[in-house]
Amino acid sequence: MSARSYGQYCGVATAVDLVGERWALLIVRDLLVGARRYSDLKEGLPRIPTNILSARLKELQAAGIVRRVPFAHGLIYTLTEFGQGLEDVILALGRWGFHDMGEPAEDDVITPDSMSMTFRTAFRPVSAETLPPTIYDTHLRDFSLRLEVDRAALHVTRLDGSDAESSPAGRPRLAFETGPSIHKLISGDLTPAEALRRREVAVLTGDANLLDRFATTFNLRPAA
Template identity: 40%
Template sequence: MTSYGQFCPVAKAMEILDERWTLLVVREMLAGSRHFNELRRGVPRMSPALLSKRLRTLERAGLVRRERGRGKVGYALTDAGRDLEGVVGALGVWSLRWIGELGEEDLDPHLLFWDMRRTIPVEAWPRTRTVLAFHLTDLPPGAAAWWLVVAGDEVDVCDHDPGFDVTVDVETSLRTLVELWRADTTWERALGSGAVRLTGPSDARRAVPGWLGRMRLADLAGA
């Protein structure tokens, strides 16, 4: 870690946190990721080597501890690491309120569906297996098809056909789906403009917005 040479508490904190990806790794752990592959899914454009390096840095700084159970290595936030939850939340809320339109490079279906998988309100879904099939119209054919499968409290995301009956087909762009997840737009506006097209039984179509919900930071931001 490089020192700023200042006694300022903000400067001392940033000596640990301002390296690229570091705070996003903390964000993933606050969201529940505990194992290396889970962390990679939350930061899909971060190389495995760099992720390992950042985890070691966080360990040395006392924010993360390494755990071993059932022959598998995991990572957990210490009290100091968990105490960053308010910082991460405040940064996210500030971003939603003040940072403008997303660039094309910001749109990542892997991160979007990973975030959906761990935070959608499963209690709003039917208790029987329910499948949403997404066709993302602004992606090439090999990356455009995604499936969200909810059975009880279990949520799976597939980028290949899982072979189950589809409850509702959702046709939209990745950009629109990201904007809905971030609450940058509303389902009423997206459906009314034709930016989202739903195909399936009418009761299921009406339920889709509540099934998917939105990112937790949007609620904190009052969006």
């Protein structure tokens, strides 16, 4: 038993023993988006002290949740199969925490990885599988994400200038610009029409009516 163990024979206690330290679940969150170098993790978690990041990575490796593997000219961190099993936990925590987020503080950061997981959290496959495949290019502050929805499947990728205008043939594409207020749209606090009227969302290309489809596909309204 480790010095920090709760000493209880319980699945919840064991889980908290493994990933209950501060920052651990946010490291897992970012690695669920994809493999990351140490510098990538530090960039995505700008407030984490470097010694804490190093310590958490070592702890997660020792627990069999994260592994470090050679890549190109360095090393990257990735989740093990055991670590990937935390995906449903992270998504459920995101849904639970979403409803108590409130308004962002002035110094709160929004990162590509955190927004990728937000969209994965808000994705409603049951609703999406009844709708035509659609691409949504979301431009948020200093980065852009492409959300490719094909029935009950969602694929999220970073966009850069070279591929922002391309899209698979035959799929409608809506490109829009927004900010933290995207949370109001996927929470149902704003309807698509209200978001457009209040300029919380600005359509760049595509049919503005596709924003209704977006709000159906991505929403975190509490279940009735």
